[in-house]
Amino acid sequence: MTSPGDRRERLVALLAAGVAVVLLVSSVTWFASDQAGVGVAQLFLGAVLAGVAAFLYRRAQRR
DSSP states (O other), rough: OOEEEEEEEHHHHHHHHHHHHHHHHHHHHHHTOOOHHHHHHHHHHHHHHHHHHHHHHHHHOOO
C-alpha cells in the first residue's frame, strides 16, 4: 500500500516532467527567432528538470 507521501512525490515528479516537456518543446521557438542563448538555457533547464523528475519517480516507486 502506498503512503500519501509516496503519492505526493510521484505527483511532483509528474509535474516536473510535464514542465520539462514544455520547456524542451518550446525551446525550438527561441532558436527560430535568433535568440539561441535563451534556447540553450531552456534546453538545459528542461534536461535538469527531466532528470529530477526521473529521480523522484523512481524513488517513489521503490518505497
